Amino acid sequence: MTDTFEQIREQDRELIVPTYARYPLLITRARDTRLVDEQGGEYIDFLSGISVCNLGHSHPEVVRAIQEQAETLIHVSNLFYQREQLDLARALTATCSLDQVFFCNSGAEANEAAFKLARRYMRQVRGSSAYEIISLRDSFHGRTLATLTATGQSKVQEGFDPLPQGFRQVPPEDLSSLREAVTEQTAAVMLEVVQGEGGVRPLSRDYLLGVQELCREKGILFLIDEVQTGLGRTGAMWAHQHYGLTPDVFTVAKGLGNGLPVGAMLASQSVAQGFAPGSHAATFGGNPLVCRAGSKVLEILQRDDLCRRNREKQDLAFRLFRELKERWPERIRECRGMGLMLGIELTQSGKEVWQELLQRGYVCNLVQGTTLRLLPPFTITEEEIEGFVRTLELALEATEGY
Numbered sequence: 001m002t003d004t005f006e007q008i009r010e011q012d013r014e015l016i017v018p019t020y021a022r023y024p025l026l027i028t029r030a031r032d033t034r035l036v037d038e039q040g041g042e043y044i045d046f047l048s049g050i051s052v053c054n055l056g057h058s059h060p061e062v063v064r065a066i067q068e069q070a071e072t073l074i075h076v077s078n079l080f081y082q083r084e085q086l087d088l089a090r091a092l093t094a095t096c097s098l099d100q101v102f103f104c105n106s107g108a109e110a111n112e113a114a115f116k117l118a119r120r121y122m123r124q125v126r127g128s129s130a131y132e133i134i135s136l137r138d139s140f141h142g143r144t145l146a147t148l149t150a151t152g153q154s155k156v157q158e159g160f161d162p163l164p165q166g167f168r169q170v171p172p173e174d175l176s177s178l179r180e181a182v183t184e185q186t187a188a189v190m191l192e193v194v195q196g197e198g199g200v201r202p203l204s205r206d207y208l209l210g211v212q213e214l215c216r217e218k219g220i221l222f223l224i225d226e227v228q229t230g231l232g233r234t235g236a237m238w239a240h241q242h243y244g245l246t247p248d249v250f251t252v253a254k255g256l257g258n259g260l261p262v263g264a265m266l267a268s269q270s271v272a273q274g275f276a277p278g279s280h281a282a283t284f285g286g287n288p289l290v291c292r293a294g295s296k297v298l299e300i301l302q303r304d305d306l307c308r309r310n311r312e313k314q315d316l317a318f319r320l321f322r323e324l325k326e327r328w329p330e331r332i333r334e335c336r337g338m339g340l341m342l343g344i345e346l347t348q349s350g351k352e353v354w355q356e357l358l359q360r361g362y363v364c365n366l367v368q369g370t371t372l373r374l375l376p377p378f379t380i381t382e383e384e385i386e387g388f389v390r391t392l393e394l395a396l397e398a399t400e401g402y
């Protein structure tokens with residue numbers, strides 16, 4: 001006999017370290033934009049495993065590439081040359097202005113690599129003792145000790161002090177604060193072009209260009225965290241490309257393996273010289289299995305022109321959101337985002353609305369308590385977007401007066 005949902009919940013409480021507040025669902029299968037729970041209930045996925053399964057769940061071509069690779073070579077370690085790693089590095093560097101790639105397994109690891117490279121580059125190449133990383137309030141860069149210290153949200157840092165030294169935050173959209181914060185000890189600035197966990201908040205073009213200019217003027221590195229925004233999510237391959245930015249380093253993870261764990265840090269060749277054999281490593285980083293998946297993901301993104309299609313879907317979503325906001329001005333504060341990275345900020349706690357959406361078969365998530373964050377697979381259809389907005393309206397009706 002299979003376990004009941006209550007038994008699964010109990011086992012989870014017993015066996016899993018309690019770091020997650022889980023949704024009340026046991027998902028057993030997923031295909032394209034649909035999730036299926038253990039009772040056969042279907043959900044339309046507006047979250048993609050938090051911007052991971054961006055081509056849709058179990059995309060048949062990615063599945064085939066993984067199957068073929070699994071039968072040939074899964075892992076051999078970075079002690080060896082690996083053709084699959086070169087293929088993915090070539091495909092990644094062809095999409096941007098950077099030249100070299102360090103492979104790892106997650107977004108936090110990619111950001112750790114970026115921090116380490118910034119420090120070591122300053123020492124080894126510039127002969128400088130600069131070490132400090134400046135990041136922004138409301139940012140999110142990961143959960144390791146260094147990346148949570150760079151993260152501009154105190155709730156992520158609570159209980160973990162003493163935090164590592166060499167990190168400092170400034171308010172976003174305030175260039176003079178950034179200018180004041182830069183000292184002889186500053187090695188780099190890191191930011192997200194759209195702050196994801198911070199509430200889906202795009203930074204302005206003027207601010208982003210201003211940060212880049214300041215970094216160049218002061219001779220410090222410009223690092224961009226593309227972990228959530230990258231790989232077409234915002235309607236460009238990399239969010240920084242909307243503004244013609246040229247970072248020294250950027251990081252990627254989430255959607256790169258369409259579900260397999262793979263991350264990467266890209267750097268210009270001159271900055272990458274900060275590392276040397278032995279200075280950084282990851283056992284699993286860029287093994288043949290995940291790199292084969294990553295190459296297939298990039299091939300499909302480009303072949304199917306998904307960035308352009310995401311921009312078209314963004315236009316539809318924003319039109320529908322605007323109309324909804326006009327009908328519900330007292331419930332919807334703001335609709336924000338870029339491409340298929342969308343946020344609907346409510347005027348009060350969004351928990352009940354989120355729950356109503358879930359009960360009606362739509363999965364999204366709630367950030368900062370009031371913002372519904374939508375990160376659908378790029379295969380989401382116009383009809384599914386319309387269905388979401390219609391259902392959101394029903395959810396607003398059902399929760400009136402809460």
Ligand SMILES: Cc1ncc(COP(=O)(O)O)c(C=O)c1O
Binds near residue numbers: 108141142143227
């Ligand atoms: C912008 C950003 N950076 C870094 C991370 C951390 O990535 P991971 O959970 O893969 O370590 C996330 C995760 O949500 C993210 O959104």
